[in-house]
Amino acid sequence: MANEVKLHGVTGSPFVCRAVIALNLKEIKYEFVAEDLSNKSADLLKYNPVYKKVPVLVHNGNPISESLVIVEYIDEVWKGVPILPQDAYEKAQARFWAKVIDDKCLPAVFKAIASHGEEQAVAEAHEALQFLENELKVKGSKFFGGDNINLVDISATFLALWVGAAEEALGIEVLSKHKFPKLTEWSDNYVNCQAVKDSLPPKENLVAFFKKRFGKA
Amino acid sequence: MANEVKLHGVTGSPFVCRAVIALNLKEIKYEFVAEDLSNKSADLLKYNPVYKKVPVLVHNGNPISESLVIVEYIDEVWKGVPILPQDAYEKAQARFWAKVIDDKCLPAVFKAIASHGEEQAVAEAHEALQFLENELKVKGSKFFGGDNINLVDISATFLALWVGAAEEALGIEVLSKHKFPKLTEWSDNYVNCQAVKDSLPPKENLVAFFKKRFGKA
Numbered sequence: 001m002a003n004e005v006k007l008h009g010v011t012g013s014p015f016v017c018r019a020v021i022a023l024n025l026k027e028i029k030y031e032f033v034a035e036d037l038s039n040k041s042a043d044l045l046k047y048n049p050v051y052k053k054v055p056v057l058v059h060n061g062n063p064i065s066e067s068l069v070i071v072e073y074i075d076e077v078w079k080g081v082p083i084l085p086q087d088a089y090e091k092a093q094a095r096f097w098a099k100v101i102d103d104k105c106l107p108a109v110f111k112a113i114a115s116h117g118e119e120q121a122v123a124e125a126h127e128a129l130q131f132l133e134n135e136l137k138v139k140g141s142k143f144f145g146g147d148n149i150n151l152v153d154i155s156a157t158f159l160a161l162w163v164g165a166a167e168e169a170l171g172i173e174v175l176s177k178h179k180f181p182k183l184t185e186w187s188d189n190y191v192n193c194q195a196v197k198d199s200l201p202p203k204e205n206l207v208a209f210f211k212k213r214f215g216k217a
Numbered sequence: 218m219a220n221e222v223k224l225h226g227v228t229g230s231p232f233v234c235r236a237v238i239a240l241n242l243k244e245i246k247y248e249f250v251a252e253d254l255s256n257k258s259a260d261l262l263k264y265n266p267v268y269k270k271v272p273v274l275v276h277n278g279n280p281i282s283e284s285l286v287i288v289e290y291i292d293e294v295w296k297g298v299p300i301l302p303q304d305a306y307e308k309a310q311a312r313f314w315a316k317v318i319d320d321k322c323l324p325a326v327f328k329a330i331a332s333h334g335e336e337q338a339v340a341e342a343h344e345a346l347q348f349l350e351n352e353l354k355v356k357g358s359k360f361f362g363g364d365n366i367n368l369v370d371i372s373a374t375f376l377a378l379w380v381g382a383a384e385e386a387l388g389i390e391v392l393s394k395h396k397f398p399k400l401t402e403w404s405d406n407y408v409n410c411q412a413v414k415d416s417l418p419p420k421e422n423l424v425a426f427f428k429k430r431f432g433k434a
């Protein structure tokens with residue numbers, strides 16, 4: 001069977017980046033189909049009629065939407081570097097923390113950024129991020145996945161590069177080194193993993209994006 | 218190894234019910250630890266410090282939180298009736314639809330109920346539910362899982378019993394048979410599955426709950 005892999009995405013999206021990192025980790029050859037979000041392709045609308053969003057992975061004609069669903073699918077279909085733990089309990093814990101990042105941490109951090117670092121919003125982001133800081137402290141490991149990155153690290157991609165870019169663009173501080181020493185150490189280690197490094201957009205592009213999107217006139 | 222299974226929960230919660238259905242499907246013996254949400258147990262706060270919510274499954278002392286993470290864990294650890302498809306693509310689709318239910322359908326339906334059936338809120342709920350109606354139509358099967366229930370059916374538990382109870386309590390209509398013939402047929406089939414039937418709270422208790430919580434004085 002032909003193994004045709006396409007990824008519909010936009011550069012600069014942390015959610016698309018999750019899928020790209022998983023593809024790179026597994027050394028999968030794929031075609032990147034660049035979408036214009038102001039004029040979405042007929043394929044994208046057909047593949048993801050519910051959300052009409054990227055990323056969409058299309059494997060031999062079969063579309064899969066939602067970044068974490070895509071990452072789990074990639075891990076299941078392609079052998080090589082594992083992305084989820086093998087042990088059922090550890091796997092459940094990884095899924096739990098990925099969900100915490102999506103449902104609790106990212107919305108709080110987005111809000112802190114969108115508010116230009118308004119005090120209450122930053123306090124709420126800190127409260128959410130403290131759970132991740134504690135988890136890294138308890139694990140005592142380089143990554144959420146231990147010695148190597150896993151689903152949780154990939155879920156937290158936004159925190160590793162995008163937040164720093166937003167801080168630089170807007171002159172705010174959300175993820176301070178002083179308050180979150182483990183998370184900032186994790187962030188440095190994470191962006192320097194080869195598969196991650198190869199997948200990330202240039203930071204200056206993100207800084208420019210945040211200036212345009214959230215910057216004061 | 219002892220196989221000690223405890224479920225911290227409250228009766229009447231559709232999220233706890235998801236875990237109960239999975240346990241019953243697999244014929245797992247477990248102890249139900251009833252929580253008082255106005256005075257949460259020290260165990261619950263220790264097991265789920267992030268959300269402090271039920272359900273929490275504790276398997277041989279290891280706690281797992283978040284209902285869909287619990288259901289996937291149960292499916293992975295205990296053999297017997299499968300809850301997720303074996304095929305990787307079908308599994309990804311099941312996870313996608315479970316996510317659509319949690320992120321899109323349930324919030325819209327909650328809002329329609331909390332608003333006492335306000336026109337705009339009901340229209341938004343209908344828009345979200347239409348995706349599920351279409352999916353059942355496309356599948357042409359009794360359940361989202363085909364001939365048997367799977368993760369998606371279990372995710373949609375709230376729609377099968379709770380919505381009807383809310384409609385009865387508040388004299389509103391959200392999930393009309395006329396508009397959603399497939400979903401209402403699914404709903405009837407679902408609540409009559411033995412493992413589901415054995416897991417659901419009595420409908421009159423839910424009607425009473427909705428009257429108290431959302432009813433007009």
